Amino acid sequence: MKRVTEQNREQLFSRRMMLVGGLQATFGAALIARLGYLSISQNKYYQTLAEDNRVQMIIVPPRRGWIVDRHGAPIAINQSAFRVDAIPDQMDKENIDRELDLLTQLLDIDPEERQRIRDEIMSKSGYRPVQVADNIPYDQYAAVTVRLPELPGIEPMRGFRRFYPAGPAVGHLVGYVGAASREEYEAEDNNPLLVTPGFKIGKEGLEETLEKRLRGQPGGQRVELTARGRLVRELEPKPDRSGGTVQLALDAGLHEFAARRMGLESGACIVLDCLTGEILAMASMPAYDPNSFSDGIGRTEWRLLSENERRPLVNKTLNALYPPGSTLKPMASLALQGQGIDPEERVFCPGGYQLGNRFFRCLGKHGSVDMNRAIAKSCNTYFYAMGHRVGYDVIADMARKLTLGATYDLPVVSQSYGTIPDSEWKMRKYDRPWTSADTLNAIIGQGYVILNPLQLAVMSGRIASGRAIDPKLVGVHPKPAPLLDIPTQHLDVARRGMWQVVNGDGTAGASRLPLDGIEMGGKTGTAQVRRLSSGDGRNVPWKYRDHGLFIGFAPVDKPRFAVSVVIEHGMGGSRAAAPVARDVLTYLYDREKAMASLEQMEEQWGGSLKQRTAAFHQHVLDVANANAAPSPTPSEGDGA
């Protein structure tokens, strides 16, 4: 019995040994199969992952392209600046507070900012740097460099900051740059360049619209890193490509002069080449300083700017609309002639025009006037009568022919195009028929008519040259625009009228060019802001005073430059706007004479634009400090 069991046991052991051996062999085969799968069929995939581990790119932001004027003069350039970054992986996170204490002391970092830096360092991994301070003075840069042995992971760097030599004069035109926002970062599919410290993108104006051309290609320093972020060696770098230089049609000197010439007033001044449409100056004042915006604007500065009743945050060349007033009269004269009205035909002006039971006032009693005289004296009665005769729709057609109410193909962030009304428009908008009273209001540039200053400049240019110019901001375009289909004799009537306005006994007689042999033609306009019963508005608050407008061109005999000026609440075109146009055109022919008279004026305004900008920054600082005094945390330094 026992022997049999012994025998059975031996057999059982052998069988089970076979089973165990077979199982082990199976596992062995499975392991080899798995190894083969990983290293043959998955090889490419894992090779990529290993390479991703090993090599990391440190993005080198490209230098932003310059913006220059038509002569190559700088409008937006880069200045050498100092900055300090932190590389989270190279920092000893247990001693981070000791390092931050030292940095806070060396760089005057405020507590809010310190917290931001700390949070970013603690939450980030990899080789991506965190910005500690930007645009610091050389002293602070040097101080950090000296203490570097105590600051592992801290990198003082030389970078670049955007610099706009003309400051506020170009603010609205070129915009400014700043660190990308979360939305901008996401809009570019989380492009890592956008969160690289020191990299800034265009935020407004040309900096924003020309971003693609100005940005350039980022470079990369390829480095081999250990898992802990220690640099093993640098591999072949990929060089960055600077952004392209963008040349504008602008004349930087003229533009800055125009901005300065507006002085303390609020308004816009545009100068066009009336043969080609090139924008030579396009100033809106007052304006913010793009230099301080690009460094990250403080809360106080933002508040002071947005509370200012002269609206320094609004680009008044494109985004502000004004009733153009009498500046539309030369345009209307073209429409009237187009309807066959003889410019010699006279209308008697008794000081107004009776339409039904309403009396539409003129600004004076001009007696018997023809078309020429009506433009020169800005006689409303003439245009009331003639407008009533032809109807407003034909005048609206001419207005549109001269681009009024249109938007332009310009690299701008936004443009307000205003309204040139007609009967169809009124029906659509108000569901009421057009009335003769509407015609009378519209023909003198009131009522429903509102336009932006650039449209006025283009209208002036088209009348001056007879060419279908469109405003051009980028690039130099020497080729004159094609002629409009408006008979030269018609244009001559309008131009003669405009000549008389300035050089005859017209409304802008005080604004003749102080130059030999060069004359300006023009037309003043005064737009009522509020219906005033009487008086010239001198004793009403600034914001209820009339706007002063002026359009013009020069030289009269061979038009080359067109100009439009709007001075908000300037109490009349001849008083406020025409002199600005005169001085700006003077600058084009006699720079020294224009500068001399400007400097005299600036003395009365409390200093040049640069001095006043510096004073404003000081004021911002004082206000911020006064606000900060009660609480220990200053509120400066958050982006706007």
Add this chain to the structure above:
Amino acid sequence: MIIVPRPVAQLPWRVIFLIIAIGTMGLMTLYSTAGGSLQPWALRQGSIFIALLGVAIAIRYMPVSFIKSMTPLAYLAVLGLLVAVELVGFVGKGAQRWIDLGFMKLQPSEFMKPVLVLMLARFYELLPTGDIRKWRAIWPAAALIGIPAGLTMIQPDLGTSLVLMLGGIAVMFLAGLPAWLFITGGLATAAAIPLAFSFLHEYQQRRILIFLDPESDPLGAGYNLSQSKIAIGSGGVWGKGYLNGSQSHLQYLPEGHTDFIFSAMVEEWGLVGGVLMILGFAGILGWGLRVARRANDRFSQLAAAGLTTNLFFYVTINLMMVMGLAPVVGIPLPLVSFGGSAVMTVLLSIGVLMAIDRKSQTDTRRPGWG
């Protein structure tokens, strides 16, 4: 023909050659993962390896009867050490596993692996053959396994505990316990897994969950496994070349000198190196199984088969772990990974295997297989 002394010629040279080859590969990989330096691992590991290989050859000359008689003593001693670990244990890596002897850190659960197998073999040798299908064939063995496995589990060292249990169960299986016992046991275990899971430490639970879905957390807890697979997969057929493994040299591969040394080796030597190493282990295991089959007494049979199976579990669980076929349980690759305890266990086991082999050869007076 070179004349070698008879005792030297009788040594099982093929298996010793395989052991030295695998050990050398391990030392070379340790040299590489240290960034091309003998310090801090290769030199130490090399001396431990040579010393213990000497010990293994010395054990070969021990009579099996002596080993047999020492087995219960050794079992009790190691059990005592396991209890001592609980009392004066050294806390490292979240697990209490070592007793620091000053010159080396002793991991008693490692010793328990061969000693348990020997103890079970001894038990089944003493058990009358007719009792093998009785209850008394089961419960003492279950107790012999359960006590050390339980002590290891509470350390907590899930991996070693599992290997202890698997090794013990393998001996029980080979001893001839009824097959239904293992089938129902297997089914019961499968059913109990969800329950057991809830008793595991959180880090152990996480390891298992991450094994099931390693990509869920590639930078966190799944990091080890992801990086290990990257190291193996990026090596390709021929590897990146010796001393050129970026994963291990740049420290992306964690524990490249211990648990994940196979990945570090394959990264540099490729599929070819990996397959050769697996075949090397297969050669040792095959030899071990042959020793068991050739053995002519019950203790020798069961001990040899059990020790071989232990070694198999050791190698297989580690390789499955680094290739993403099993959860990361923290078992080193024997003879290759840095660490004294594992080398000691494996070489002592091989010493005992050689002793058993010598005995069966002497008994049958057959020429040495080698």
